[in-house]
Amino acid sequence: MNTSNIYRNRTMDKISESDVGWGLKIAGWVENIRDHGGVSFIDLRDMYGVMQVVMRDKELLAGINKEDCICVEGKIEIRDEETYNPKIPTGTIEMEAQSVEVLGKVYKQLPFEIMTSKEIREDLRLKYRYLDLRNKKVKDNIIFRSEVISFLRQKMTDMGFLEIQTPILCASSPEGARDYIVPSRKYKGKFYALPQAPQQYKQLLMVSGFDKYFQIAPCFRDEDARADRSPGEFYQLDFEMSFATQEDVFRTGEEVLTAAFKKFAPEGSFVTEAPYPIICYKQAMLEFGTDKPDLRxxxxxxxxxxxxxxxxxxxxxxxxxxxxxxxxxxxxxxxxxxxxxxxxxxxxxxxxxxxxxxxxxxxxxxxxxxxxxxxxxxxxxxxxxxxxxxxxxxxxxxxxxxxxxxxxxxxxxxxxxEKNAYRFCFVNDFPMFEYDKEEEKIIFTHNPFSMPQGGLEALNSKNPLEILAYQYDIVCNGIELSSGAVRNHNLDIMVRAFEIAGYTEEDLQQKFGALYNAFQYGAPPHAGMAPGVDRMIMLLRNEENIREVIPFPLNGNAQDMMCCAPNEVTEKQLREVHIKIR
Missing domain, CATH: 3.30.1360.30 (GAD-like domain)
Incomplete structure (x- = not known):
């Protein structure tokens, strides 16, 4: 028994009938108070469970309110059999309080009941997210998230991948979604960007000779929210492999996702076994009317x-x-x-x-x-x-x-x-280019760094709109879990592909200089993908909204209701980074 902690010597999950007769000290939040006249009861909650505390001395309860954070010292007893609570592990025991110390007082009326917080308006939940997270269902989602990420990290390490962190401050990219930009104090009129994904850095790691890379990568995109997309930021299991084909990436993705879903899916669920069905983009659009087919x-x-x-x-x-x-x-x-x-x-x-x-x-x-x-x-x-x-x-x-x-x-x-099923498939053979009617020009359909099928010969001889790319998605139950590609590591092919999309070689040097230069020094063939961690957990928890599995999410309008972001900054801060508000 740990007796050195002044607030508690046991957490709720470590107390059982074997402790009956022992004096213990516990700490947590007051979940419920029941006054039965001569005797009072409180349910005391910590991160690990709930303990019923009996107070036979009314003075002990004086001034205590729901959600106060308190420390209780007392003796563990067996409950009367008619008061057993089979819903909790400590349902056959209780603590008789001998002393109570208030550690953190509730000074205001609670904005909502903790136990029913999932039923109230989302804006209120997000404003008081630290209270919402006390709700067992909400908290369990975050604990579950931690367990899944820990498993993914260990699985990738066991498969021979090296975890490497890539920069958060990077160069803005003209392709993809809208960047979040960060003004530079030191370089007037210049900006960093937050990474939409570690795309260029992980490719540069392959050029550097790292064979298999991964990270649980934060990604930042200034996009509107959807039920399966959090605005602002999200996390993905980002990985890249050298000397790898599309099929090599498929096998890796299948291994890690099947293992994760089999371990964490609700009991009795069906999980697709490898190899996953492979559906080409054209077939997906014909048979399912979407490139995110729900095979259930x-x-x-x-x-x-x-x-x-x-x-x-x-x-x-x-x-x-x-x-x-x-x-x-x-x-x-x-x-x-x-x-x-x-x-x-x-x-x-x-x-x-x-x-x-x-x-x-x-x-x-x-x-x-x-x-x-x-x-x-x-x-x-x-x-x-x-x-x-x-x-x-x-x-x-x-x-x-x-x-x-x-x-x-x-x-x-x-x-x-189909119920209780996780049906995975690959969707591949996406078009390399598409025609943008607004811009009246050919643009990249998805990732501009993908290898075109047929290589340089296809780029030189075929109609660009007929060229397919070695691009692929993993889809589960109608949700895109991952996108990936065999990367274009050949400088001649890269120059020609960007030329078709309206970039000169000078543009390429200026906007993607690191890759342009690196590919002149012996770049290996490489490929990868990046399953979305938030979406994975949303599916596993059967949540309809991705914000339910993120500790501190932005709301649907990309606002942090709790910390009031985005907010205004001082004129001094603006001057330091050479910014003037129009």
Whole structure:
């Protein structure tokens, strides 16, 4: 027993029936107070558990309020059997208080009840996050986060990766998301940026001869919030490998993610075993209407464009037409609500056909399909008795997007998505370039440092919009967990790729000088990826909002409600960094 600590000699998780009769000292926060006349009870909570404390001397309770931080000295006793609390480990014992010392007093009325804080407004929770974190469910998320990160760090080390920290102050990059910029005091008119990712540094580590690098990397992007994206900053398991192919990275990603999800997923959950399914970008957009496919949803999208170009239904002519087959009972009300959803996402309507027992059809567009073509649509879509098939028609890009949203809505409304499962897949073969209509030029689709498939020959001879990159994502349950690529380590290929995107070699030297110079000194082939830690934990904890698994998150408007950031600074501070507010 530790008797040297003046506040406590035991935490709640270390007290049991074997301590009955012993005098102990415990400390924590007053979770609840119950006054039963001649005797009072408090529930005292520390980080590890809760202990019922009995106060037979009313003086001991005088002046004590909920959430006061106190130290109690007393003797452990067995509870009366009718007062056992099977919900907590200490439910068969209690402490009879002999002395109480208030360590930290509550001076104000609590803004909310700690035990029900998850049920109140988020802005209030975030303003008093230090109180919100006392809630067991909220606190357990953060403890869980720590355990997952510890496991990931140990797993990567066991796999031969070396943990290396890369800089937080770096150069601003013209590619990717919007930078957070930091003015320099010493160099007037110049700025640092916070890293959107350790991209260039980890590639430079490969050039330096470090074979396998990783870190739990903080990343900073001035982006708007989403349910699965925290504004401002996030963490990723960043890793890079020299002399590695796409397949080598796949094997590493599979090993670490499967191990982590098997260890930390709720009991009884299904976790995809390696090797994960590999779906090319083009197939993903066709079959799922998104490059983030949720494989728990059994519905698939089929392309019926050619069929409707030969059909007499004019609204579908000269459009891309996608279809989704469903086998389920659907009422008139179901169709009406689904139509409302379709209109809400920008569709003009939602055509459908229902398959009768004799394989004839009924529905709004049945009369527009010639009788001699009705068997053909059944064959294309694999229709059977009792099926319903929905049609989505628009431009190619929008048809894919809208069909994906209808697929997701059908899966949710019909409750046909697999439960208690973590379905992983790789999505690869992303386009290297795309055409930006606003800028009226070709730009990089994703990571500009990716290796184009076909190398220099493809860059010189193919239509840029047809060139694929060795880029890949890991997707789990419809959430992008990771992006990565085989990197472009060849200077000639790098110069040509950036030239297609409108950069001169001089631009490349100026904006990406470190890589440009390093690649002239024997750069090895290298590849990597970076699974998002926050998203991983959000999935494992079945939380719908990523802020639930971050200790001190910004709100949806990128504000720190607790510390009031962003805030104003003094004129003196602005002068020191040569800034004037317009």
């Amino acid at each position: 949803n059994p519905l698939r999208i089929v392309d019926v464009t050619d069929f409707f170009q030969r059909c007499t239904f004019k609204p579908f002519h000269n459009k891309t037409v996608r279809a989704i087959k469903v086998h389920a009972e659907m009422s008139k009300g179901f169709h009406e609500k689904l139509l409302e959803f379709a209109v809400s996402i920008g569709m003009g309507g939602l055509g459908y056909l229902e398959v009768n027992d004799d394989m004839t059809y009924k529905g709004p567009i049945d009369k527009f399909i010639p009788d001699d073509m009705k068997g053909e649509i059944a064959q294309i879509a694999g229709l059977n008795q009792g099926d319903t098939i929905f049609f989505i028609a628009d431009t190619e890009d929008r048809a894919a997007l809208l069909a994906g949203q209808i697929r997701t809505e059908l899966g949710n409304r019909l409750d046909i998505c």
